[in-house]
Structure formats: structure tokens, C-alpha cells
Amino acid sequence: MPEGPEIRRAADRVARAIAGRPATRVRFAFPELKRFERRLSGKRVDAVDTRGKAMLIRFEGGLSIYSHSQLYGRWYVRPAGQLPRTGRTLRLAIHNPDRSALLYSASEIDVLRPAEIETHPFLSRLGPDALDRELTDSALEARLADARFARRQLAALLLDQGFVAGIGNYLRSEILFVAGIHPARRPRDLSDDERHALARAIRRVSRRSYRSAGITNDLERARELRARGLSRSAYRHHVFGRAGERCWSCGGVIESSTRGGRRLFVCPSCQPAAQA
DNA sequence: TCTTTATGGTGAG
């Protein structure tokens, strides 16, 4: 359940199941968190927030359950007391009389006081959330021009959660494709139009992914390709996971490379390496 | 039954 949009969708499901009413029972698999079970059980769940790829379940009284799913964590919502059929490991369970919200496989779970959220080593360093409705294109353009970020390669910058929170490896490739910008370029070398296109793509591609459950491709095209029997990896994205296949915009062949252990996908003609 | 890969993140050098 990896990038910001998927986490936000999971948070929506969890919120529908448990927010606004008391959680009658809370259970942690990790021994060091057992002491919070009694303090949280019976408390109302006030909200289910996300900050990039992290989730914060806020309880009446001020405590929050922090979770980061990394690559593996997965939320399930089930009728109260029922468990999904899965070989995964249950790590956190929040029950009320109707529903159970269950987090499996995640290894990063904690309980935080309000002050600890502000000083949290991961949370405190996050940039603005790509899905935040308050975030504007102009605010993002200003951030791209900021000296802290302007000299860095976009390939690295987009994965830095301190720049913008919630972007991961597939959104990186997809955002740069939609903006028509090569990943080796740097914000300071972009034209005003390119900087604007990039800011716009960061928000729009993230939001599209949120709305359509991880699909960043044009929705009509994705539907048609799926109907034709193409595999999941072949229709969901513009370039991500499509090395060697043809770009739907220009017909060119999509290339991939690996840097820092993460794969990056580019359409060389839609995303020229040098400035025009 | 192995080995590899993965949409994540940290810390050392």
C-alpha cells in the first residue's frame, strides 16, 4: 500500500469504519505498545489523517496511532470480529461494535502524544502533502525555486519527502512524464513554463491516482486497454513499468534505468534531456 | 525450494 494516494484511500476506508465513535477495543502486536491498549480502548476516534505516506489515527484525549506501511503494510476493514483470509501478520486492530480496522505486515507503528508528533524524526521533516487541497501550484513553484531544492536533480528531489510528501517511485516517473521533463534536469534550469507544468503535474497526477486507485494513465485509455486484456502493469501508467514498450503519445520506445536501487522510466522524445 | 523484486526509509562512508 505504498504511495500517498493509496495511503489516503486506506485512511478514507479506515475513517468510514471507525471515525467519530469510540473504539471499543485496540490491540497491538508489538509488546512495547501493549501499555497503550487500555488507554486507547473506549476512546473516540476523532480523525484519520495522512501526512504523505504516514497515517495518524487521532484519539480523544490527544494520543495518536502513527503507522507507516513502507512497502508491505496493508489495511483491511471487516465486520466486527472478522479477520481476512491472509497469510499476513496482524500488527494492529481497532474494533468498534460494527467494524474492525486491521493493519497487517507493517513494522512501523507507534503511539504519539501531540508534542511527539511535532518532533517526530520522520513527520517533522515532511514537506507539504501532494494531496493537500490547500497546496497551490504557485506555492509549489515557489518551493521549486527555493535554494534548498533548486539545484538538485528532479529524479532525487521528487523522492525526497521533505520536498513534497507522498510521492514515491511510480508517481515520480509519471509526474515527470506528464510534465514533459527529463529526470536529470534541475529546478533552477527549468523555464517558467516548465516549472509551472511540473508543479501542476505533481498535484494533478497525485490526485488522479487518488481518485482512480493508483491509475495515473488517462482513464479512458486505461479502461480500453484493460478491456483488451492488457496486464495490470501495461495499462495503469504512462511510462512506469513499461520499459521497451511504446509511448502512447509519440510512439517512441520507453527506457528505464536504475539509480539508488529505484527504477526510473522515461520517454526520451516526450522528455528531452537537454533544454530546447 | 530457492532467489529476486517491490509503489519505502535509514545511516554509514
Added chain:
DNA sequence: TCACCCTAAAGAT
């Protein structure tokens, strides 16, 4: 840039 941690599923043997 690399090694490493986390865990599950897919791929290779």
C-alpha cells in the same frame, strides 16, 4: 552510492 532493515509475492530452479 551502498548496505541494510522491514515483509510478501512472484519468478526461477
